[in-house]
Amino acid sequence: MQPSQMPLDFDYEVRLALFDHIHRLADAGGGHVTAAQLNSGLSLNGKRIPVWSQQRGIFRPAVLRDFGAALTIHSSFDSPYDDHAHPDRERLVYRYQGIDPSHRDNVALRRAMQLRRPLLYLIAVQPTVYFPVFPCYIVADRPDDLAVELMADAIGSDIVHAAEEEPLANIGLKAYATRAVKRRLHQGRFRYAVLRAYYRQCAMCRLKHTPLLDAAHILPDRDERSLPEVPNGLALCRIHHGAYDIGIIGVDPDYLIHVRPDVLAEHDGPMLRFGLQEMEGGIIQVPRRPELKPNRDYLAERFSRFMAA
Ligand SMILES: [Zn+2]
Structure with missing residues (x-):
């Protein structure tokens, strides 16, 4: 099915509006978005929808409660940067909230995987500045490691695949996009650390x-x-x-x-x-x-x- 023919349920509508919004912010912000911008939320059909929580890594707004899937995840600047150590350069690793796999936030993560919903992943390159990765799919659950694995589906601007139903479709493109994300992430963190040191x-x-x-x-x-x-x-x-x-x-x-x-x-x-x-x-x-x-x-x-x- 072509993305344009896909029935657009409300959950998708919110996700696509969010990606569009973040795309515009990142375009104007040199590829990055700030915590203040994220705190302003998203305006959709005259209503304001919060898009993340600065305190909690895994976020699902109340309006998407019935669907149950996480909308946005973020890692803070201080959080362990697991991707360096991860041997598979084509996956991003995201840690569960806490150590209970059945915590409601972790359930929302798993739900996003089951429903094959694209997410926004915000990775801190400075204490309150984020590199947005979207659309992003959860492609594996690793409850023993208290983590999920994600792949990016496009490089920043191309959200055509966002309405795709199969997270593992176009795996080659996703691998390419995920490697590009990691390179940009390393560059962003490197620049911040070097400029601060000097x-x-x-x-x-x-x-x-x-x-x-x-x-x-x-x-x-x-x-x-x-x-x-x-x-x-x-x-x-x-x-x-x-x-x-x-x-x-x-x-x-x-x-x-x-x-x-x-x-x-x-x-x-x-x-x-x-x-x-x-x-x-x-x-x-x-x-x-x-x-x-x-x-x-x-x-x-x-x-x-x-x-x-
Ligand atoms: Zn100079």
Whole structure:
């Protein structure tokens, strides 16, 4: 059956309206939604429907009581981030509420699986900022581990499959979407942790405009030793991130900044002079806490590639 021909019961209507709403918020918010936005709820047919509970991970609004399936789940910033350890990169793991599988919240989770309802999964990338994953399906229940497994069904914008009746349909696409979700999640958490460690300023030029700051990897992201951890990162502004990545600027293991000789010899406008050439011989500003400082072995390895180029 085509999604457009599917009988649209009220439960579906709420879910699709929620996805549409979250899609618009995330679009305007650089892919993220805030707790304050979520607290405003959803307006549907002139009524306000709450969409989550900041205190409880598993949420089903009162208007969906008859259907009984959870609508939204979220993990807080402090909650254990199980997905790192989970060997299957194509699944997301979500912990039950408490340790009683028959707790009403856990029943609502299972009900969503039985009824094959798409959910919104909010994963914290900062204390009150969430990366929304939707539509998302519960594909397995693991009562012995007090957890369920989920798969994303699309990458953010495409909710065409939301009215699909079979959670395990299009498994290849779901695997692809779930891997993409995990990558974006790692990037979001990495950026937050690195920017916080570096006092939200560029390690080279001290620029403090957060929207212009990135978390650069020292060992490239594709390197299998490259973990989304602060010692493998540097907070850099867009220009210095780009210059570091393409080898115009290097940083040696003693934190000294080097500019490529041919770029040092160029003559051009103020961006070249103040933005690049005057970095030569400077020292990057690193976090004070030893466990957050950049890994010197990684810097050395990266720097040897800069010198060889
Ligand atoms: Zn900079």
